[in-house]
Amino acid sequence: MSLVVVGSVGYDGVETPHGKVDRVLGGSCTYIALAASFFTRVKVVAVVGDDFAASDAAFLAGRGIDLEGLEHAAGKTFYWAGVYSADMTDRATLVTDLNVSADFSPKLPDSYRWEHYLMLGNMSPALQRTARAQMNEVRFVGGDTMEYWIRDHRDELLASIREWNFLLINDSEARLLAGEHHLRRAAEKIQKMGPQTLVIKRGEYGAILFQGSQHFTVPGFLLEDVFDPTGAGDCFAGGFMGYFAQQGMRMDHGGIDHQLLRRAVIHGSVMASFCCEQFGPERFRTLTHDDIEERYREFRSFTCF
């Protein structure tokens, strides 16, 4: 089953205590698609400018990613630059040049519209709805968002997530969206807004899956070194949705197979952990299926008793 991914493709300048890079391939769509490409076929929808390098397109295509929906517009590609704090728990944005993405509106090629799985990267909720509306037979829609949309475009966001099956959000955003500090109660409130499956990210501490009245907690992976956390949340989304699309949706009496979702959460965590091992999406150039399986087993080994 193919996964359609809508989001941003851009270039990033990143500084962490381990070094500094500029104009590395980035954007939510890039990270989601690369992570998901290890599990399923991926079709992307995004916009890039004249300066988008053929080598970057070749990297994505080399991972089997369908680029028919990658629009080329006159102008420069989206650019973001930021610097991480010494402990990498915080980051400051230095530059955000929207460039060609300022006028982006997702247009799904006909060949995308009958797929069953859709992941919407962080962007305007109105654009997320536009993309969602172009899918004819979608069975499972996931989306990401951020504080700005929750705070300043709440009604639009609520209209968008009402149509989602899965929301990926961090803990402070979940509290803001629900107006409730207690995570379990915040999750219940958000589930009533639409997404029955909710993953709350907690940075280095891992994530919690809520589905119906069940929950599942996965701790963060203790990496030897976190080189660059940029894109880790998107790689979680890619691993989660990619694995889910690969396995196909199974139902049990409580809805979607809960054990399948747990394994999807672990695969999301696995891909997020790999993402942090090198700058930008570099780790995905060398990553193998054996690496993924080994880390999956490591997750089991340090969480089970």
Add this chain to the structure above:
Amino acid sequence: MSLVVVGSVGYDGVETPHGKVDRVLGGSCTYIALAASFFTRVKVVAVVGDDFAASDAAFLAGRGIDLEGLEHAAGKTFYWAGVYSADMTDRATLVTDLNVSADFSPKLPDSYRWEHYLMLGNMSPALQRTARAQMNEVRFVGGDTMEYWIRDHRDELLASIREWNFLLINDSEARLLAGEHHLRRAAEKIQKMGPQTLVIKRGEYGAILFQGSQHFTVPGFLLEDVFDPTGAGDCFAGGFMGYFAQQGMRMDHGGIDHQLLRRAVIHGSVMASFCCEQFGPERFRTLTHDDIEERYREFRSFTCF
């Protein structure tokens, strides 16, 4: 197997967003002993003053706790008061009256000295060594400490923990003790200081067990309401050491049975979670073995995949 617990018994004044209590039974020895008493026989060493209530002594004795080592001195019992922040991740100390504990030096009754398990609550490292030295056949020594001892009494502390098998410490303290931000590397450095078994507490995010080259991560329990987190770390210690003493020390080829330690960590987490459900140690008046078993199963249900 009995567990000897050395630490403080005092009265606490606590204010949290859920309410305010004053002069509730508290202190590291109290919480450790109460939590451990659900698993094994406990013998306490601490000092109290003239104002120590007979009803509090009866509460401890009613849980089968041996009070022969509870010294009664002329003067007032240790008193602490503090107030928690709205999200309960931080607390400010309002009052610390050492009272009779200012002159405390642990004296173990003869009937305690041949026990095999010892847990040293947070106190001066010199006093911890004094207590340790009075045990003749100890097999497993655990201890707790705090930032003050790490920062201002480092040499004494290193001399004390060199003799421990198990150190319980929170993440910021572990980083301070090791001089290393990365938790896995910090753990390796601390293990070289003596304790082969290390549990790093991460507040609401749970804890990580390090033993030799293995580690195990347990997430925090998502309580419906945290009424009062005072004593939760000590209850973790009590659950961990109590379960460990109950089961008896088993060895595998890598040293102490790692699976046994994992289960001890879960029992520690279980007891810490119950502690937070009511003010002070009140929850331990009504807690049953069935409650403990049910929560242990809940931990399994939200961590395994």
